[in-house]
Each structure stands twice: as structure tokens, then as C-alpha cells.
Amino acid sequence: MRAARALLAELFPFVAALAVWQALSAANVWPRVLFPPPLEVAQTFAADLASGVLLVNLGVSLKSLLLGFAVGCAVAVPLGYLMGLSRASRNFFDPLVNLLQAIPGLAWIPFAILWFGLGQGAVTFIIVMSVFFPVLHNLLTGIRMVQPVLIEAVRTLGANRGDVIRHVIFPATLPNLMTGIRLGIAFGFRSLVGGEMIASTDGLGYAIFNAQQYFQSARIVVGMLTIGIVWLAMDRLILRPIEQRTTMRWGLVREGLEQA
């Protein structure tokens, strides 16, 4: 009963948005090609799902996104801890990182195509460049925010440098790392769609772009909604449970500030 209620509360905002969308479509203010109605989008969604096109595109895009995200994090996370914990490496890398981080991932498209050719290799490279900086930047902020008194306390309990990193720095930086990961994935999605529109011939971004060429506006919406649903699933099934088990449980992060 309570679970059913929670599900209803969860679905309500989507139902409300759908109702507004339907009402606006029914008012017939704009032609269908400019503002496709929910039913047409649902039919297209079902058709693309049945034909397998949608899942193939989704699979291609998810592979690029996850690979790009993994590579980006695999470089950014160790580099972040290295820069945060060693002045020499910070002094060396900080100017380079600052120079590069203002350059959008999409600006790498020309080189990505030259180096990897048209296709998902180029897209993955762009995603790596997009994921890398938000993860690194947030991790560095997290390291700067570690309370010195926690480090001092464990050192008077006999902790060496490795113990401090493992028992203080890692858990203390987790909230910021999670923020970095969220931003990294969000930036990754932007680059995925942008990259596939220009540098690829498959994937969700390409499908959106291609649908526009044929005025299949419902199919554009299907592509957009699929990205939204995939992100929502990642957030609810992976990121939130991690946070609920760690940073929220430790009292480092709250749901909100209703009492304010």
C-alpha cells in the first residue's frame, strides 16, 4: 500500500507534464510536425521498439557513453587525488587543466574525426573529454574541503599517510565525487548527442538528427525521451542508492532543506 502510494507520488509529475502536453496538442495551435502529440510519439516509440531500431541505437549510444565515462573517470580520479595530495603535481598539472577545461568537448570533434574516423570511436573520445573535467574539478574541490581536524585526529590515533588517505580523504571526498560523476554523465550525454549528429552514422543522437531530415518529429521526441529515461534509470538505480548508502547515511548530504 505504501509502496503503491510512493509510486503514484513518483509518477504524478510525469502524468501532469503529459496532461499539459496533450492539452496543448489538442488545442491545435501549431502544426503536428512542429509539435507532435503524445499519442503519435507513443506509437512511434512502440514501433521503433518493436522493429528493434530504438534498442540498437540505444545500445550503440550507451556503449560510447559508458566507455567514455569509464575512461574519463579512470584518468580524472587518480589525477585528482594526485593533484589534491601533492603540491608538486598540483603546480604542474593545474595550469594545463585550467587551459583545457574551458574548451568544450564538442570542440574536439574535428580532431576526433581525424584521429578516429567517423563513427563511435570519435564520439567516445569526445565523451572522454567532456566527462574528464567536471569529475576532476569536483574531486579537487572535495579534497580542498576535507576538514584538517579529521586528519589530525586520526594521526594522533596512529594513522600513517596511507591510513589518512583511505579512512579520511576517500570517504570525505565522496559527496563531491558523486557530484562530479553526475555532471560528468550529464556533460557526456550532451557530447554524445552532439558528437553522433556530426561524427557518426548510428546511435540516438544520429537518429534524432536523421529524423529531422525527414520531418519525423515524433521520432525526434522518441530519441529525446529515451535519453531522459536512460538518465533517470541511471540516477534511480545506481547513483541514488549509492548516495543513500553512503553520503546521506553519514549525514554529509541531505535530501533538501525544508526546515529552513
Next chain:
Amino acid sequence: MTDLLVARNVSKTYFDTVANDNVVALDDISLAIRPHQFVSVIGPSGCGKSTFLRLVAGLDRPTAGEIVVSGRKVTGPGADRGMVFQEYALLPWKTTAANIEFGPRLKKLPKDEREAITRRFVELVGLKGFENKYPHQLSGGMRQRAAVARVLANNPTVLLMDEPFAAVDAMTRQRLQEELTAITTQERTTVLFITHAIDEAVFLSDRVVALSGRPGRIVADLAIELPRPRRWDALVNDTRFAAYRDELTRCIHGNKA
């Protein structure tokens, strides 16, 4: 009896980046503490009393002089000098029990021994039933009890405390002070306690060392001969307690200028 902790001609000068000048925080402090003594260092804010404690902990280095604990010169922090901080400094990601178990775990004691130690100190500070709570779920007083237990569970040579009760309310503070004297008397812990509250120092200590305002110099070194265990309801109207408090007040304020 041989001294457990010896400070020899300890001075600390640091560079104040705001004032753009060298500041002498501590000037030629010499002090010897015997085992099982509860020693408080008091003084006005900025007198360097916390600086002195940090030097003993090994968190900072003296500019001149040396500190020796159990015959070994202090060169850095160590488990023999566990410290309790005003801001508790519990690890938010560890439960009460895991925080208390932390020192024994670093020492790689066997699991059953660690658990026995944890159980003992959880009970000693009255946190039974709160073992699996995280620090943010505890009150200020409970957090400080956990922080004391965390250091005691590590069996330090000397327990260092830096104004540990300054952040809790007055009623909780008195209860924590009574619990601390009961525990340290029972465990025969050597304690070096920093506070700016004269009555707190007299209540807890076998000996109170008073520092002058900056630069900190020792202006009084007073043995407190009140019977133990000590309780506030018994001492609050005690004439000897009042006499110690008045004498220390005179020493500190007489040397303020």
C-alpha cells in the same frame, strides 16, 4: 617517580600572514608531568595553550626546545599521544563502535580483542545502545563521549584534550566533567587538558599550570588537593575549591598586561 612527559625550554614562533610579522606564541616553557597526573593548562585566549598541546601531540614542531614523552623525543604525531578536540573530530562515515575501534584496528589487533576493547569503552562512556549510530545522529555530549572513548580505547601514554567541553551546553558540560574525572581516576590516565575555564581546570585537575597572555609564559603552577571522586554538588560550595579558583584568577589577571 620518573616524569612521563617533559617539555624543556619550549618556544614557538610562527609567521602571521595577516599581521605580516613573527608572533611569539610560547616563550621558554618547561614542564614535567608525572604518570597518572591530571594536568590542566589554562590561560587567556591567544596565550598559546593550544599551541603547546599541538606541540606535545606532534602536530606542530617547536621553534626551540624539545618535548620528551616516555623517554622519546616527540618528532611527529603518534598513537601514544591521542587527542580529543573541541569539535569532536569523529569520522562521520564510521559508527560509534567503528570510531572507537579505529585505533585498535590501525594497530592490527585481532578481531575478538578489538571487539572486547570497543565494548568496554562504549560501556565506560555510557554509549551502550548507540554503537551503530553515526556521529550526526548523536548529541554533542554523546559525540564527545565517543571521542574520549576513541582515544582511551587506543591506550595512549597521555590523553591530550583541547578545550573538549567548550562546545556543549553548561549542564552537559558539568556532567561530562564529572564523568571524565571518574573515568580518568578509575583508569589512572595521564591527562594534559587545555581550557580557558578556571573552575573546570580546578574541578578536574591534580595540578593547574597557568600561562600569561601572549607570549605564553608559566605564571602559576598549582597543586589541587581536593578529594576524589569529585562532584559538582559537593564542590560548588567548597571553600578550598573557591580558594584555588581565586588564586588562579589573580595569577592570570595580574599578568594580563
